[in-house]
Each structure stands twice: as structure tokens, then as C-alpha cells.
Amino acid sequence: MIVVIDGPAGSGKSSTAKAVAANLQIQFLDSGALYRVATLVYLNSREHNRSFFEQLEESEISFYFKKEKFHAFLNGQDVTEEIRSMDVSDHVSEVASDPKVRAYINDLMRKAVKQDVYIADGRDLGTAVFPDAELKFYMIADLDTRAERRYNEIKGSDPEVTLEEIRKNIAQRDEKDSNRDSDPLKKADDAIEVNTSDMTFEDQVAFISKVIRKELSKQIKK
Numbered sequence: 082m083i084v085v086i087d088g089p090a091g092s093g094k095s096s097t098a099k100a101v102a103a104n105l106q107i108q109f110l111d112s113g114a115l116y117r118v119a120t121l122v123y124l125n126s127r128e129h130n131r132s133f134f135e136q137l138e139e140s141e142i143s144f145y146f147k148k149e150k151f152h153a154f155l156n157g158q159d160v161t162e163e164i165r166s167m168d169v170s171d172h173v174s175e176v177a178s179d180p181k182v183r184a185y186i187n188d189l190m191r192k193a194v195k196q197d198v199y200i201a202d203g204r205d206l207g208t209a210v211f212p213d214a215e216l217k218f219y220m221i222a223d224l225d226t227r228a229e230r231r232y233n234e235i236k237g238s239d240p241e242v243t244l245e246e247i248r249k250n251i252a253q254r255d256e257k258d259s260n261r262d263s264d265p266l267k268k269a270d271d272a273i274e275v276n277t278s279d280m281t282f283e284d285q286v287a288f289i290s291k292v293i294r295k296e297l298s299k300q301i302k303k
């Protein structure tokens with residue numbers, strides 16, 4: 082079974098999905114993190130004057146979820162922290178707009194979720210990657226709230242970063258993610274919309290967990 086949460090950057094989908102996964106003891110898949118790993122490959126290929134896609138196809142991307150943390154690996158090396166750098170954030174939307182990259186990451190995700198119950202977060206999971214997902218959520222929040230959340234999340238590991246810089250990065254990514262030709266950020270018609278601007282984190286987790294529990298018990302009875 083697969084549950085998806087789509088929404089714009091900083092809407093709280095990743096942290097909520099992680100807490101829900103831990104709560105319900107299911108797996109979590111952070112699709113944005115996989116696009117970030119692909120972006121590391123892109124930055125690396127640019128530095129070494131190599132073909133990006135060739136290098137991506139030769140790369141081994143893997144991940145696991147443990148103790149509420151999604152760990153990402155590139156060729157066996159833990160890149161969980163590196164993929165959150167501003168350099169990666171500044172290029173990820175551009176890399177993710179390439180249909181070949183999207184096909185590659187989508188394939189990786191579809192293979193990964195076959196074995197277990199997963200909650201995955203992204204931009205186009207309910208519309209393009211898992212159109213038949215048993216449950217779909219679409220999470221939104223206003224830009225200022227999202228910028229502040231992201232700032233609090235990364236200021237510890239990147240003390241140079243400013244709130245304004247993050248606000249600008251998120252606004253630019255919203256624009257690029259929503260307007261690209263290839264599988265843009267979009268609410269699926271059958272997704273449940275959750276506006277988190279005025280919700281506490283605990284409320285978000287409790288609401289989504291409750292809906293999933295209900296669906297899980299329906300699936301068990303089938």
C-alpha cells in the first residue's frame with residue numbers, strides 16, 4: 082500500500098510524513114531527497130566535465146528510513162547532510178525538470194515501494210508517479226510560514242543562511258516546480274487538501290495518521 086503527500090517546498094510534508102511513518106510503523110520515502118542526490122551527481126559531472134545523464138546511470142542511489150530519519154546514499158557514501166546544502170537547493174528544480182531524470186527517479190521509487198506499506202512525499206506523486214495510490218494528501222501553507230519552517234530546520238547546519246535567502250529560494254522553486262512541462266507540482270483531483278498554516282505539527286500528524294489507520298483497517302478487511 083502507498084500513501085502520498087504532495088505539496089510545495091516547506092509545507093511540512095516531509096517532517097509530517099516521517100512522524101506519521103514512525104507513529105504507524107510504516108516506511109517513509111522522501112522523493113525530493115532522491116532528486117537532491119541526482120543534483121549532487123549533476124554538480125559533480127559539471128565539475129569533471131562529464132555527461133550528467135551517463136554519470137547518473139552509472140550511479141548507485143540507495144536509501145533507508147530509521148529512527149525518523151531518511152538516509153540517502155550515493156555510490157555507498159552517506160550524503161544525507163550534503164543534499165541539504167544551498168548549492169544543491171539552488172540547482173535541484175532545474176535538474177528535476179529534466180524528463181529523463183524524472184523517469185529515472187520514478188523507476189527507482191516504483192521498484193522500492195513494492196514490498197511494504199509506504200508513505201512518500203513529493204510534488205507529483207499523486208498525479209504522475211502513483212496515480213493509483215490508496216490515499217493522497219496535498220499539503221499547503223503560506224510562503225512566510227514555509228520559509229520560517231525551513232529556516233529553523235537548516236540554520237543549525239548552515240549558520241550563514243538568512244531567512245530572506247530561503248524565502249527567495251522557496252518562491253523560485255514554487256514557480257519552477259509548478260510551471261515545468263514535465264509532471265509539475267499539482268494537486269490530484271482525489272487528494273485530501275491539508276492547509277497547515279494554522280495547524281500545529283501534532284495536529285497534522287494526528288489527522289493524517291487517523292485517516293491512514295482507517296484506510297489500513299479497510300485494506301485488512303478486504
Ligand code: DC
Nearest residue numbers: 090112113116173177203204205254
Ligand atoms: O521536497 P524537497 O524540497 O527536498 O524537494 C527538492 C526539489 O525536488 C523540489 O524543489 C522539486 C523536486 N521534486 C520534484 O520535482 N518532484 C518530486 N516528487 C519531489 C521533489
